[in-house]
Amino acid sequence: MQFTNRINRIQVSATAALISAADQMKSKGVEVADFGPGEPDFPTPEHIKKAAMKAIEENRTKYTPTGGIMPLREAIAAWHKRELGSGYTARECLVSVGGKHAIFNAACALIQNGDEVILPAPYWVSFPDIIKFAGGTPVIVQTRAEEGFGAKAAEIEKAITPKTKMMIINSPSNPCGGVVDPPEFEKILALCQKHHIWLMADECYSHFVYEPHKPFSIASARDSKSNVIIIGSVSKTFAMTGWRIGYTLAPEELIQAMLKVQSQCTSNPTSIAQYAALEAMRGTMETVPPMLAEYTKRRRRIVEGLRAIPGVTCEWPGGAFYAFPNVSARLGEGKDALAKDCLELSRLLLEKAHVALMGGESFGAPGYLRLSYATSLERIDEGLQRLDKFFSRAEAAS
Ligand SMILES: Cc1ncc(COP(=O)(O)O)c(C=O)c1O
Numbered sequence: 360m361q362f363t364n365r366i367n368r369i370q371v372s373a374t375a376a377l378i379s380a381a382d383q384m385k386s387k388g389v390e391v392a393d394f395g396p397g398e399p400d401f402p403t404p405e406h407i408k409k410a411a412m413k414a415i416e417e418n419r420t421k422y423t424p425t426g427g428i429m430p431l432r433e434a435i436a437a438w439h440k441r442e443l444g445s446g447y448t449a450r451e452c453l454v455s456v457g458g459k460h461a462i463f464n465a466a467c468a469l470i471q472n473g474d475e476v477i478l479p480a481p482y483w484v485s486f487p488d489i490i491k492f493a494g495g496t497p498v499i500v501q502t503r504a505e506e507g508f509g510a511k512a513a514e515i516e517k518a519i520t521p522k523t524k525m526m527i528i529n530s531p532s533n534p535c536g537g538v539v540d541p542p543e544f545e546k547i548l549a550l551c552q553k554h555h556i557w558l559m560a561d562e563c564y565s566h567f568v569y570e571p572h573k574p575f576s577i578a579s580a581r582d583s584k585s586n587v588i589i590i591g592s593v594s595k596t597f598a599m600t601g602w603r604i605g606y607t608l609a610p611e612e613l614i615q616a617m618l619k620v621q622s623q624c625t626s627n628p629t630s631i632a633q634y635a636a637l638e639a640m641r642g643t644m645e646t647v648p649p650m651l652a653e654y655t656k657r658r659r660r661i662v663e664g665l666r667a668i669p670g671v672t673c674e675w676p677g678g679a680f681y682a683f684p685n686v687s688a689r690l691g692e693g694k695d696a697l698a699k700d701c702l703e704l705s706r707l708l709l710e711k712a713h714v715a716l717m718g719g720e721s722f723g724a725p726g727y728l729r730l731s732y733a734t735s736l737e738r739i740d741e742g743l744q745r746l747d748k749f750f751s752r753a754e755a756a757s
Contacts, residue, residue, distance in 0.1 A: 395731060427453065443575070445608065452606055453609075468619075479502050507675075510528055530575075535722075538678045664743035685727050690704065
């Protein structure tokens with residue numbers, strides 16, 4: 360079959376491919392130690408579920424305005440102001456089918472053939488494909504493990520050309536938990552303003568940061584509004600991945616352009632999920648600190664466990680819920696090598712040790728593995744044991 364160039368430029372999300380391979384194994388009865396899914400293992404909080412049930416009982420099951428019900432747009436703007444210090448109105452807010460959809464809409468509205476988009480690596484798997492689908496070219500800027508994988512304005516400046524249309528900062532980041540410190544973020548903003556570049560800030564993990572970091576939005580900086588696009592989501596903060604609600608905060612003109620895309624694509628996000636998200640935005644934030652406390656414990660366990668494995672180094676992630684160890688000492692052709700690269704290593708780990716994790720190649724970071732620790736301490740321990748055995752056996756055999 361012949362497909363469009365647009366389709367041929369992109370691939371199925373590598374995360375989705377891993378989840379499907381791990382699921383196939385599980386369906387055959389294999390106990391997989393699963394570090395794959397980037398989603399909280401906590402249930403959606405009760406008050407949010409109740410709001411959805413109430414919405415069904417009250418027959419709030421019809422089309423809504425394409426960009427989301429007005430109370431939700433107002434509540435998102437108010438929540439963002441309260442939690443992260445911005446100053447948006449409901450007219451500067453668009454509700455979409457998850458944060459991914461929000462990013463896709465913004466890319467369709469702003470990026471076209473010939474445009475360059477600066478993307479710090481390691482990056483979230485979907486960014487390059489969304490950029491390419493829109494016709495743009497991702498321009499990758501490497502960040503450094505020893506600097507906590509935080510993007511640096513000085514490095515970014517070197518990548519700016521007359522074709523640069525946008526840059527994307529995802530802080531805290533998936534896959535490596537990198538956090539951009541507020542002063543550096545402000546320098547990046549100034550750079551974008553100087554060069555008339557859009558700054559997209561993906562804040563999906565904003566509330567999962569570890570000491571000494573604090574939740575931060577670049578939208579709290581003075582005069583940030585004109586070229587900043589904030590992408591947010593209820594998926595992680597409120598353990599609502601399946602509800603599919605995300606949002607954009609941006610200048611009204613851009614919101615209107617994105618609304619056009621959405622109106623010809625999905626129409627409104629699910630009405631019931633919107634009422635659940637409304638409760639998330641208006642209701643208590645008390646459910647968030649216990650999740651963060653649990654992630655904090657798991658982070659310690661997994662990073663310490665990984666560091667104890669021969670040939671593995673691992674930085675402390677500043678936020679999100681991913682450990683990102685470097686295993687390059689165990690790759691290649693040498694006598695300690697387990698595989699030629701991390702794609703092969705992750706395939707071997709799934710087949711032979713029944714551990715599901717992602718190879719860093721998918722994130723622009725060869726030599727690294729991504730392990731989600733949105734899973735119980737028991738499962739983390741089990742997975743670490745299997746990894747240790749796999750890495751040690753290969754060492755003994757060599
Ligand atoms: C960095 C990042 N941005 C955006 C998303 C999209 O989240 P959702 O579409 O569930 O809101 C994810 C999900 O994993 C993510 O990791």
